[in-house]
Amino acid sequence: MERYKILPHTADGKFQAYGRTLEEAFGNAALATASLMWDWSKVEPRVRHFVHVTGIDREQLLVKFLGEVIYLFETKRFLLGKVDGLRIRPEFAGFNLEALLGGDILSERHELYGDVKAVTYHDLKIEECEGFSVQVVVDM
Amino acid sequence: MDLRKIDDNTWEIPKQGEMRVPAVIYSSARLLDDIKRDQTLTQARNVACLPGIERMSYVMPDAHQGYGFPIGGVAAFDLDEGIISPGGVGYDINCGVRLLRTDFTAEDLADKRKELLAEIFKEVPAGVGKGGVTRLSRGVLKDILVKGAEWAVENGYGRSEDLERTEEHGRMKDAAADTVSERALERGLPQLGTLGSGNHFLEIQKVHEIYDEAAARAFGLRAAGQVLVMIHCGSRGLGHQVATDYIEMMENAFGVKGLPDRELVHAPFKSPQGRQYYRSMCAAVNYAFANRQMIAHWVRDVFTRVLGSAKGMDQVYDVCHNVAKVEEHEVSGHSRRLVVHRKGATRSFGPGRPEIPECYRSVGQPVIIPGSMGTASFVLAGTKEAEALSFSSTAHGAGRVMSRHEAVRRFRGEKIRDDLARKGIELKSTSWKGVAEEASEAYKDVDEVVRVSHEVGLGRLVAKVVPIGVMKG
Numbered sequence: 316m317e318r319y320k321i322l323p324h325t326a327d328g329k330f331q332a333y334g335r336t337l338e339e340a341f342g343n344a345a346l347a348t349a350s351l352m353w354d355w356s357k358v359e360p361r362v363r364h365f366v367h368v369t370g371i372d373r374e375q376l377l378v379k380f381l382g383e384v385i386y387l388f389e390t391k392r393f394l395l396g397k398v399d400g401l402r403i404r405p406e407f408a409g410f411n412l413e414a415l416l417g418g419d420i421l422s423e424r425h426e427l428y429g430d431v432k433a434v435t436y437h438d439l440k441i442e443e444c445e446g447f448s449v450q451v452v453v454d455m
Numbered sequence: 456m457d458l459r460k461i462d463d464n465t466w467e468i469p470k471q472g473e474m475r476v477p478a479v480i481y482s483s484a485r486l487l488d489d490i491k492r493d494q495t496l497t498q499a500r501n502v503a504c505l506p507g508i509e510r511m512s513y514v515m516p517d518a519h520q521g522y523g524f525p526i527g528g529v530a531a532f533d534l535d536e537g538i539i540s541p542g543g544v545g546y547d548i549n550c551g552v553r554l555l556r557t558d559f560t561a562e563d564l565a566d567k568r569k570e571l572l573a574e575i576f577k578e579v580p581a582g583v584g585k586g587g588v589t590r591l592s593r594g595v596l597k598d599i600l601v602k603g604a605e606w607a608v609e610n611g612y613g614r615s616e617d618l619e620r621t622e623e624h625g626r627m628k629d630a631a632a633d634t635v636s637e638r639a640l641e642r643g644l645p646q647l648g649t650l651g652s653g654n655h656f657l658e659i660q661k662v663h664e665i666y667d668e669a670a671a672r673a674f675g676l677r678a679a680g681q682v683l684v685m686i687h688c689g690s691r692g693l694g695h696q697v698a699t700d701y702i703e704m705m706e707n708a709f710g711v712k713g714l715p716d717r718e719l720v721h722a723p724f725k726s727p728q729g730r731q732y733y734r735s736m737c738a739a740v741n742y743a744f745a746n747r748q749m750i751a752h753w754v755r756d757v758f759t760r761v762l763g764s765a766k767g768m769d770q771v772y773d774v775c776h777n778v779a780k781v782e783e784h785e786v787s788g789h790s791r792r793l794v795v796h797r798k799g800a801t802r803s804f805g806p807g808r809p810e811i812p813e814c815y816r817s818v819g820q821p822v823i824i825p826g827s828m829g830t831a832s833f834v835l836a837g838t839k840e841a842e843a844l845s846f847s848s849t850a851h852g853a854g855r856v857m858s859r860h861e862a863v864r865r866f867r868g869e870k871i872r873d874d875l876a877r878k879g880i881e882l883k884s885t886s887w888k889g890v891a892e893e894a895s896e897a898y899k900d901v902d903e904v905v906r907v908s909h910e911v912g913l914g915r916l917v918a919k920v921v922p923i924g925v926m927k928g
Contacts (some may be wrong), residue, residue, distance in 0.1 A: 327859070
């Protein structure tokens with residue numbers, strides 16, 4: 316199954332990510348976000364970050380989860396290379412998500428080619444149809 | 456959608472459905488073709504539905520689709536009944552432009568142009584993931600959030616006269632550092648004094664043509680050939696995080712049901728959430744003012760080193776493109792204090808407004824409109840008419856028409872560099888892909904944007920400037 320597809324958008328970055336489960340689609344959305352900034356498939360997982368986010372609904376959960384990729388990059392110089400153990404659970408008044416992000420610290424061996432500033436709700440879609448598909452627009 | 460032509464440059468979406476006021480679009484038929492292609496008009500209509508909106512939901516000539524508000528959207532809200540919306544300011548809070556004049560002419564630079572640009576490129580950190588040269592403590596950062604460009608001047612970056620020639624004197628007084636999240640601080644710490652990437656740039660320019668002698672003289676623009684420096688950047692990760700944090704906070708406090716677009720989440724201006732966002736936004740505005748103040752200082756340093764002096768390198772002005780401000784405007788014959796949201800729009804105060812520096816009070820404030828990379832930019836003057844037309848606002852740039860993805864597919868950064876070199880424009884960038892994304896063909900025609908602005912009376916043409924050296928982040 317295709318992980319994600321980058322779509323044309325006038326000012327910014329837009330993609331759809333897919334998965335057999337919601338978890339897989341969220342994980343692929345994180346890789347799609349990374350793909351706008353670096354080639355995640357070339358990042359060797361030397362460092363790991365555990366992330367935990369909560370959201371009032373699945374949309375906010377996704378926006379906050381993808382926000383972690385940007386936050387870790389800007390503050391820890393962490394380049395995402397893979398997503399492990401992603402779990403989404405309903406909880407009182409919403410959802411929570413846990414995942415283990417594997418990646419590397421930015422150095423000369425990596426090439427950067429874009430800057431994702433923020434994850435938006437614009438045209439954000441989470442759909443279930445033979446698996447899951449999520450659509451996201453990020454501000455670049 | 457019902458779109459009525461009022462005159463050649465003015466269009467209206469009449470009040471209908473949930474709209475509380477009509478929407479007005481200032482655009483030529485040609486620019487409107489682009490505007491109609493995306494969701495700009497729907498977004499302008501959505502803005503017209505927000506509580507407490509006054510007069511109209513306005514759209515500037517360079518508009519394109521944004522998040523919630525269109526880019527190039529202007530709306531003002533009653534302080535008691537109205538709202539404030541992070542989506543009405545945007546993610547890059549106080550993305551803006553600073554213009555410096557010089558006493559040099561392009562001929563004076565001739566063989567030093569390359570060196571000048573190379574030195575600026577070395578001095579001003581730019582590009583994706585590029586940290587600043589300044590090691591900051593949290594305490595100092597909080598000080599910067601409160602004091603803005605004033606902090607920079609106090610710490611040896613630039614001159615006190617620069618402050619007078621900056622919107623808000625480089626410091627929004629309502630800023631409160633304790634409203635800015637730990638995450639936003641963390642993102643802001645390594646990035647102070649950096650240009651960033653995307654559409655941000657620094658250009659060495661020369662005056663190409665002067666249209667309004669009196670205003671140009673007041674702004675320190677003398678004649679064709681005079682060298683200027685333009686700096687375009689914003690509040691970096693700190694501002695993006697402030698927007699992200701408060702969108703979430705308002706969602707959690709007020710819910711998202713009934714919003715035409717989730718990015719239009721808002722809070723009553725008077726509510727604790729509204730006040731807190733406003734104070735946090737002001738802090739991000741101040742960070743951006745300090746950022747441009749530091750970069751301007753380094754540019755002056757390089758000029759001194761390479762050309763022997765930074766004589767006459769006075770600041771013309773520094774304007775915000777993404778901001779919400781409390782201003783006095785006339786509504787139905789009464790002077791009222793309103794919270795004016797400008798998202799991808801420039802304030803355009805005309806002669807007499809007390810907010811603008813005394814030296815410009817007879818001609819109106821300088822309005823700086825950058826073109827796309829390697830094309831002309833414009834200096835306009837604010838007008839009295841703009842108060843009634845657009846709550847004193849005009850365009851902010853060229854506005855994209857092509858996706859970054861498409862631009863990268865169609866253009867090559869190295870070829871753009873060679874083409875610009877043939878036109879006598881030097882280009883330095885941290886990324887060829889970034890250069891391709893910013894190809895001028897991916898943008899609207901800025902000449903047409905400022906022509907509409909001038910004809911409608913949103914901002915009066917003063918001078919056209921062209922680049923001779925471009926540094927892209």
